Amino acid sequence: MAEVLVYVDHVDGAVRKPTLELLTLARRIGEPVAVALGAGAESTAAALAEHGATRVLTHDASEYADYLVVPKVDALQAAVAAVSPAAVLVPSSAEGKEIAARLALRIGSGIITDAVDLEAGDEGPVATQSVFAASFSTKSRVSKGTPVITVKPNSAAVEAAPAAGAVEALAVTFSAQATGTKITGRTPRESTGRPELTEAAIVVSGGRGVNGAENFGLIEALADSLGAAVGASRAAVDAGWYPHTNQVGQTGKSVSPQLYIANGISGAIQHRAGMQTSKTIVAVNKDAEAPIFDLVDYGVVGDLFDVVPQLTEEIKTRKG
Amino acid sequence: MSLRIVVTVKYVPDATGDRHFADDLTVDRDDVDGLLSELDEYAVEQALQISENSDDDVEITVLTVGPEDAKDALRKALSMGADKAVHVEDDDLHGTDAIGTSLVLAKAIEKAGYDLVISGLASTDGTMGVVPALLAERLGVPQVTLLSEVSVEDGTVKGRRDGDAASEQLEASLPAVVSVTDQSGEARYPSFKGIMAAKKKPVQSWDLSDLDLEAGEVGLEGAWTAVESATQRPARTAGTIVKDEGEGGKQLAEFLAGQKFI
Numbered sequence: 071m072a073e074v075l076v077y078v079d080h081v082d083g084a085v086r087k088p089t090l091e092l093l094t095l096a097r098r099i100g101e102p103v104a105v106a107l108g109a110g111a112e113s114t115a116a117a118l119a120e121h122g123a124t125r126v127l128t129h130d131a132s133e134y135a136d137y138l139v140v141p142k143v144d145a146l147q148a149a150v151a152a153v154s155p156a157a158v159l160v161p162s163s164a165e166g167k168e169i170a171a172r173l174a175l176r177i178g179s180g181i182i183t184d185a186v187d188l189e190a191g192d193e194g195p196v197a198t199q200s201v202f203a204a205s206f207s208t209k210s211r212v213s214k215g216t217p218v219i220t221v222k223p224n225s226a227a228v229e230a231a232p233a234a235g236a237v238e239a240l241a242v243t244f245s246a247q248a249t250g251t252k253i254t255g256r257t258p259r260e261s262t263g264r265p266e267l268t269e270a271a272i273v274v275s276g277g278r279g280v281n282g283a284e285n286f287g288l289i290e291a292l293a294d295s296l297g298a299a300v301g302a303s304r305a306a307v308d309a310g311w312y313p314h315t316n317q318v319g320q321t322g323k324s325v326s327p328q329l330y331i332a333n334g335i336s337g338a339i340q341h342r343a344g345m346q347t348s349k350t351i352v353a354v355n356k357d358a359e360a361p362i363f364d365l366v367d368y369g370v371v372g373d374l375f376d377v378v379p380q381l382t383e384e385i386k387t388r389k390g
Numbered sequence: 391m392s393l394r395i396v397v398t399v400k401y402v403p404d405a406t407g408d409r410h411f412a413d414d415l416t417v418d419r420d421d422v423d424g425l426l427s428e429l430d431e432y433a434v435e436q437a438l439q440i441s442e443n444s445d446d447d448v449e450i451t452v453l454t455v456g457p458e459d460a461k462d463a464l465r466k467a468l469s470m471g472a473d474k475a476v477h478v479e480d481d482d483l484h485g486t487d488a489i490g491t492s493l494v495l496a497k498a499i500e501k502a503g504y505d506l507v508i509s510g511l512a513s514t515d516g517t518m519g520v521v522p523a524l525l526a527e528r529l530g531v532p533q534v535t536l537l538s539e540v541s542v543e544d545g546t547v548k549g550r551r552d553g554d555a556a557s558e559q560l561e562a563s564l565p566a567v568v569s570v571t572d573q574s575g576e577a578r579y580p581s582f583k584g585i586m587a588a589k590k591k592p593v594q595s596w597d598l599s600d601l602d603l604e605a606g607e608v609g610l611e612g613a614w615t616a617v618e619s620a621t622q623r624p625a626r627t628a629g630t631i632v633k634d635e636g637e638g639g640k641q642l643a644e645f646l647a648g649q650k651f652i
Contacts, residue, residue: 171520180614250532255559321572372634380639
């Protein structure tokens, strides 16, 4: 059976959930071979094996932490040369897409980004994408070279499928471009203890109607009662009420959780572009005419300052 | 010293319009108004700010690949303050994908001459966000991408990249390719004077032969990817909407419990 390369997104050996989802999708088109780079690469092996990786190719060097993107492209290119895979799958993070793009160019292949589903086809893997603010669904394939496809988080359920996961050292020679962009400083983001926005199963967002940074505590309390991530509309971010890293929408993050709860968000097209593929959509808004209500499975026309705390209390009560 | 900046911009269908696909599964541009991709305005703005903060002579060229109407996007950028524009236009470009677009842009950037390329973080239609990285790869220069802050001094570009896990400080020597996010600074509105001045600024038109490219290298025929189908999503079935009369939160909790979220 053909092998499929899966690029591993991990933090010091802790594999992030979108990579485990990729392993599930990879098994539909071949045998997953994982590529883990940088500090902690070898410690990813157990989690990757548990989710179907037949082999785990690893390499660590200071270049991965000291220079932007290109060392990882060099390594992935070396892996492609070593494995001759049927496809290369990369998580659709901002960096993942950049790595995938440069790799595709180097190996003479096409690239598809932000796939939300993947299946085997007669002429190679077929990727489903959600476009134009989720108003269309397209099916595409790479028509030249080895398909390079990036996949959005929450595109597949993580399934355990134990495999050998044999760790093998990957031989990497860095290109002249590898050291072109130096990372001179790094400030880790302070953990809020909440799930990562793009990976969360539930997202609770606040918008203009939250009316001030101090009121975002209400949104956070609701999120915490559900174990959810917190999102914000562009209006709320531009007003300085919540960090840009939490912005959901066309110029922020695109989320596709099981449940999305929009509070005080009118639902401008730019916001809808970032959340419209959520499985279940719920909104609380004072304005019965707000376009967000066109999208909802359940909507409450009311003041979020009344509805949200009552909802939070009720959830806590029900959860005991 | 002089600094030549090329800003790549895209003319996109208005997201508030009814966007859809043509019969050949390319984006239908005839039925929807186009405009300068909002995210590219940030790239133009940063080019202008680099120019304003520089002691060197800075020349800003805006570059687009697109149909006749794409000149509107160039005019907008010129009215904001860019110095000149290049429009790559050719019937054979219809249906060009990201890999092909990066080829055309790279050829045009080399022909125009550059020290720094600035792009937006993604177009607002395709939203792939891969063209800046592809340009860096093709041009063989450093990529300094997704910057929320950018500065250029003494042949070095520096910036801040805010990722999910960390905020990074980046540094590279020119020439380089930069992309900027919508956090880099609000884009200015063109002034009346700027709009009038833009009408007199040069807009060069190049076709594929000007760039030594063959038709088969680009367009639908040369594309590295193939769209097999595009299906309009059925409108969502109308959801339940209740008016809060004191129990709205509890009713919502009941719904969430019914859906097994609680």
